Amino acid sequence: MNTQRLFSPFQLKTLNLRNRIVMAPMTRSFSPDGIPTEQVAAYYQKRAEGEVGLILSEGTVIDRPSASNDANVPHFYGQQAMAGWKHVIDEVHAKGGQMGPQIWHMGIMDNHRSGWVPPVPFEGPSGLNRPGFTNGSTMSQKDIDDTILAFGKAAADAKAAGFDCVELHGAHGYLIDQFFWDATNLRTDSYGGKTLAERTRFATDVIQEVRKQVGEDFAVIIRLSQFKPAEYTHKLAKTPQEMEAWLQPLVDAGVDVLHCSQRRFWEPEFDDSDLNFAGWAKKLTGKTTITVGSVGLTGEFFGAFAGESSQPASLDELNRRMDRGDFDLVAVGRPILADPNWVTKIRTGRTDELKGFTKEAFAELVLD
Numbered sequence: 001m002n003t004q005r006l007f008s009p010f011q012l013k014t015l016n017l018r019n020r021i022v023m024a025p026m027t028r029s030f031s032p033d034g035i036p037t038e039q040v041a042a043y044y045q046k047r048a049e050g051e052v053g054l055i056l057s058e059g060t061v062i063d064r065p066s067a068s069n070d071a072n073v074p075h076f077y078g079q080q081a082m083a084g085w086k087h088v089i090d091e092v093h094a095k096g097g098q099m100g101p102q103i104w105h106m107g108i109m110d111n112h113r114s115g116w117v118p119p120v121p122f123e124g125p126s127g128l129n130r131p132g133f134t135n136g137s138t139m140s141q142k143d144i145d146d147t148i149l150a151f152g153k154a155a156a157d158a159k160a161a162g163f164d165c166v167e168l169h170g171a172h173g174y175l176i177d178q179f180f181w182d183a184t185n186l187r188t189d190s191y192g193g194k195t196l197a198e199r200t201r202f203a204t205d206v207i208q209e210v211r212k213q214v215g216e217d218f219a220v221i222i223r224l225s226q227f228k229p230a231e232y233t234h235k236l237a238k239t240p241q242e243m244e245a246w247l248q249p250l251v252d253a254g255v256d257v258l259h260c261s262q263r264r265f266w267e268p269e270f271d272d273s274d275l276n277f278a279g280w281a282k283k284l285t286g287k288t289t290i291t292v293g294s295v296g297l298t299g300e301f302f303g304a305f306a307g308e309s310s311q312p313a314s315l316d317e318l319n320r321r322m323d324r325g326d327f328d329l330v331a332v333g334r335p336i337l338a339d340p341n342w343v344t345k346i347r348t349g350r351t352d353e354l355k356g357f358t359k360e361a362f363a364e365l366v367l368d
Contacts, residue, residue, distance in 0.1 A: 003315070005322050007347055010053065010329065012256060012288060013219040014164050017053040017098060017329075020322070021343050024292050024333035025056045025102040025167065025223070027073060030365055034061070034068075034075035036084030041091045043365040046340035048097025051347065054329070055097055056167050056221075056259075059104035060085075062150040066118035066136070067175075069109040076103055076154045086161045093162070100165035100221065103154040105147060107175030108136040108184070123147075124178045125202070126186040130230040144191065144202065147175075152209035159214045166214065168206060171225035171261045176203050180236055180246070181228065196236055197245040204253040211254030220254060221290070225261040226277060232263065240270060244284040251285050258285065259331065262293035266317050279326035291321075292331035296342070297357055310334065312354040315346070338366055 010017040030040055047055055061067040063077035075081040085101065092099045108124035110133075111117055122136030123143055129135060139147070151168065158166045170176035178184040179202040185192055191201050203222070210220055224247075226235045237243035247258060260278035268274045275283065278291035295318060297310035318330060335342045335354070338361040345353050 002319055002323075003346060006315075006319065006330065013217050015054065015098060015219045018096070019051065019053040019343070019347075020329050021051075021053045022290055022292075022329050022331040023047050023052045023055040023336045024331035025058055025169070026333050026337055027070075028058045028365065029070055029072040031072055031074035031081075031084070033071060034073065034078070035080045036074050036088055038087075039365055040074070040084070041088045042367055044088050044097075044099065045091035045095055046367050047336060048092040048095035048099070050336075050340040051343040052097060052336060053343075054165070055092060055099040056331070057088075057099065057101045059102050059169050061104050061106070062147070062154045064105055064123070064147055064150050065120045066122045067105040067150075068118065069106055069112045069116075069122070071112075071114070071116045076101055076157065077150075082157060082161060085163075089162050098164040100163050100167050100219070101154075101158050102167040102169050102223065103151060103158070104169040105151070105175040107173075107178045108134075110135065124175060124184065125191065126178075126184060128184040128186070129173065129178070130228065131183045138187075141189075144205075148202075148205050148209050151206045152213040155210040155218075155220070156213040159218055165219035165221060165257075166210065167221040167223055167259065168203075168210065169223055170203055171223045171259075173228045173230065176206065176222075177225070177228075179203065195245070196242055197249065200246060200249045204249050207250060207253035207255055219256050221257040221259050222250060222255050223259040223261055224281075226269070227261075227263065235269075240280060240284060243269075243280060247281055247285050251287055255287070257288045257290060257329075258282075259290040259292065260327075262291070265291045265293040265295055266321075267293075275326060276321070279321065282325075282327055288329070289327045290329040290331050291318075291327040292333070295330060295332045296335045296346075296354075311356040312351070334361070337361055340366065340368065 278289040
């Protein structure tokens with residue numbers, strides 16, 4: 001297995017990575033009352049020690065009263081939470097790693113299975129999480145303005161704490177994505193619209209505020225997905241032309257990296273080409289892209305929640321696409337969640353030591 005390109009360095013603005021492997025953001029819910037603990041710091045430190053090029057944190061919510069549906073998801077605001085994140089990034093840097101927080105607003109959500117609910121109703125573009133499911137309020141202009149400022153403040157706080165970049169969560173049916181999707185954005189003002197290009201307005205306003213807060217030299221990433229958790233086969237952009245009309249405004253607003261989420265990275269995005277989502281995004285915009293989706297495992301992420309186990313899988317197809325220049329970086333989730341030394345094992349050819357994945361790994365912060 002030729003991993004030469006995978007283990008080549010990468011540099012972009014504030015990113016100076018030792019390899020092309022990114023730890024994908026994965027919600028862990030181990031931060032009581034939104035405060036990252038010492039164990040959370042140890043969890044990320046172990047991944048830095050295990051040679052991950054760039055760590056992207058679990059989703060961490062901005063300062064809005066109903067940004068989260070889970071009391072144990074970390075906050076990215078408030079003195080205690082930010083002290084916890086400062087400890088995390090210091091521990092990661094001590095092991096030679098680089099890291100960015102994924103900043104997040106969930107939008108309209110199902111109530112959490114624990115029974116916990118935020119102090120005010122969930123908020124979204126039109127009160128919808130998916131077609132026919134209303135569980136919150138439609139955002140006013142003031143709500144939108146305040147949310148944009150909250151994203152900007154979180155990004156500024158990330159830079160001040162010493163993080164190396166910031167990622168906006170714009171995928172998987174959460175708030176920014178709810179503005180993209182015509183089924184959840186029924187607005188008739190400037191934040192709605194019949195076309196996907198029109199519905200990028202909220203995202204571009206967030207990006208512009210983030211860029212204003214962090215300056216030109218700080219790396220800004222956005223995570224995007226075509227699919228929805230309620231509809232895996234959905235495509236926001238049904239043609240390359242529509243995808244370009246979606247992505248180019250985000251790039252123009254100030255995004256440096258497009259993190260292109262798929263369930264399976266090898267699946268083509270459109271007919272008549274084997275390019276995946278990240279491949280098309282790079283071709284259309286010329287920007288740096290991250291691919292993700294079942295890298296290194298036989299099964300996919302959402303199946304793991306249903307109890308499906310996965311076994312280690314070849315990286316040959318990933319390397320073929322990477323050598324071809326389809327994308328620049330590769331995000332790996334479950335293998336690194338379950339094994340902090342996954343990257344080192346790949347680099348040193350110890351593939352016989354790779355672990356499979358079972359849903360039990362979700363229940364702990366694996367440290368060895």
